[in-house]
Amino acid sequence: MDALSKLGWLAAEVLLKDTAIHLLAPEQTGMVLSNRSSSLDTDLRYYATVKEFASPGLFVYTLPNIVMGEISIRHGFKGENTFFVSDIFDTDLMSAYPAQLLAETPLQACICGWVEVMDQQYEAALFLVENKQRDNGIPLTAAALSSLYQQK
Template sequence: MSKQTAYITGSCVVRKHQVYRNGALLWQEAPSLELQEFLRKAYDRFSGQYPKFHKMDPLSKLGWLAAEVLLREAPIEDHLPEQVAIVLSNRSASLDTDLRYYNTVKDIPSPALFVYTLPNIVIGEICIRHGFKGEHAFFTMDSFDAEQVVSYAQLLLDSGVATACLCGWVEVMDQQYEVALFLAERQQREGAVAFTAAEVKKLYAQQSGS
């Protein structure tokens, strides 16, 4: 299996109450807002037509929101649902929700929280929203490892399992959060750059202010 060229055709980064798409700042809110309030305002700004959003845990809301922003202008309809893969990663897995669920066990366990006590549920929420049915994987690591994520996504593209892959990082722990999603495709489009770890790192660093 030979490695074939793929391209980053879209990106979305959300951190510090700022939303970026393809490197451009789209929207920002006051840094004093609680995370849940920021997510609600972001939902109203970029979607507002998906009531299930309000039942999600913060991790799923964050990943879902970033995918919503990224895919709004991405020609994802060019791909069969079975050929759109998702590869995500984070540091805390579902610990933020696990702890809140554990607190309910002392009284009455919350089924609404329990269903989100797996980190890959965010992938399921994105797939339900956009109808994706391709391969998916979720990794936990100390920090965003562009090499590993790009390597796994590239493998799916090279093998023909996927023609597009939504990949990146989505982390939530209490009020600390960050999401960086990248859409990789085999097809080159206007403004696209090579899908390499170096380019992913560059986009990630530029939008972190470093």
């Protein structure tokens, strides 16, 4: 795996550790992730290999949504997923879009957040949002996401 996929995969492991998400049907869990650099960190590494022999092992990671594929393979998720690229963690988008997915699709849970890797800079903030309100849950709003994750 490339660095972006490793970071997202590990963050998802921590996020989902003590959840009952595995009880949902595979089509009921989706993902909405975003970052600033897309897959540029891996793209640059891949481009460096093109000079002699293009690395197929790196080529497969030259799309940012591959991190969602790695998480989906690990957990068996088959729900809708989307990857956005923006300069900042867009709390309005990252609250409205998952809320719309939960309201209008078969999704019952959605992993959303920010997974960024560029050079030696790593950032990950994942959130699990669900249709079922939990006692310790917080509402899915831009303000709530801002309070949970503030970018530098």
